[in-house]
Amino acid sequence: MNPSCLKYALTEEERKTFNETGYLIVENALSEDQVASITAEFDRIYEDKLSAGHDPKTALFYPNFIPDHDVFLDLVDYEKVLPKVWGLLGWNIYLYHAHMISTPPSGQQKNDATFGWHQDSGRVNMEMESHPRPRLSLKVAYFLSDVSEPDRGNFWVVPGSHLNDNLAIPADRQGQPEGAIPVRVKPGTAVFFDRRLWHAGTPNWSEMTRKVLFYGYGYRWIRTKDDMTVQHLWERSEPIRRQLLGYGVNCNGHYTPTDADVPLRTWLKEHQPEMVSR
Template structure:
């Protein structure tokens, strides 16, 4: 995996906002090749009858079967984004989830759609909201332009990763109060990273074209991969380079050190300081 340095400004922005935009994360050739693959995966959805008055019927969220192609395998170690994820988390990570999200146009005159504000990986259900740790980061790759509001991109509540409780949404409203709701304006080929703790939600596509994104989620190796990724074909894994093999879950024992990305991080001088089990005190 090629190296991209996470700048001090980028780290501060991610820590403060809970997300980070990466312009030109994909080349035009990559966007074209990935769109051809994903259009084929989404063919039944794209060919069905329009239901413009029901926004909830106009979305495809497809998760299994996205890693059968060389182009999507290459995305696992995308040099514009994954090195940043590694530096924001640590080398001890793997691919946690994948998703293909298509949204067909809905009637722009419909009333605001009910949201689904949430945090990822569901850890609040067991640990509550207070002092949640950052354990995962998703990378959203835009395969279409998102130049206008309400054109189908995930909405983000800026800074909400620091909240110690549920969102406060006034009765009759659809969005939380006291937070900036970000509907990013991006080009095809751009990407954004977002913290598992930030509150976010799907939004309708009120544009005149189908919106298309690919999402790859990364998490610490002690977080179980989504079930559709937990299929360790050792023969296939051995055909990949060491970093891709690690990210695909090639180390079956989480106590096995993350050699591939640890070596990568050390080579590029971004290996984290070790955390000691104990320290000695002076008598």
């Protein structure tokens, strides 16, 4: 990893924003050329899924897309993003979850029905004994389409709700929780969000298709949420990327890691030692 990536390190202002609101918007994380090349591969996958029988009127949720092309693999340790991820979670991390979503126009009339509000991680939210619930992981969403206007299948959030274990939903299931807002961003934007942030996907009432990639980073002792068939990529990956793709010397290394398990720690000791206090 090139030390030049440290110019994209998490700033104290960004840390404050993320800790207080539960999310962080980084504009122009991807260049126009990157958006174009990634979108081309995204569209190829989508066309393949249509040929295989996917209903073009419904959203495509496709996990484990990292092995499909190097443009996706290169985002695993992307220099403009990974330093902010380790700035929030530390060095004992890996990519435990990844999925792409294509949301075509719904063809439906806009309505005010309450969206499907949730926190990520399923049973974790019922079985972890703490308050507020632990962060554990975060996601980075790379937006490939323009969702700077409402009604385009926008990702909605309730800022600051990551510290709340419950969310008040309208009893009649009409309207959204108090404080809910759509995330409105241009193509190339990366949105980081705490897994605890109450959020919702929404119908696409526009005429364009919403396209977004999600990269989920968590601690290495968390099980993968997708099949994550990336082991064949280890051999041609540099050590830090290999860590992020789930490599470990043995099972105990997920709990008591050695330098061979977590080369990111070794790299940070040299280049950003304040990140390695223990």
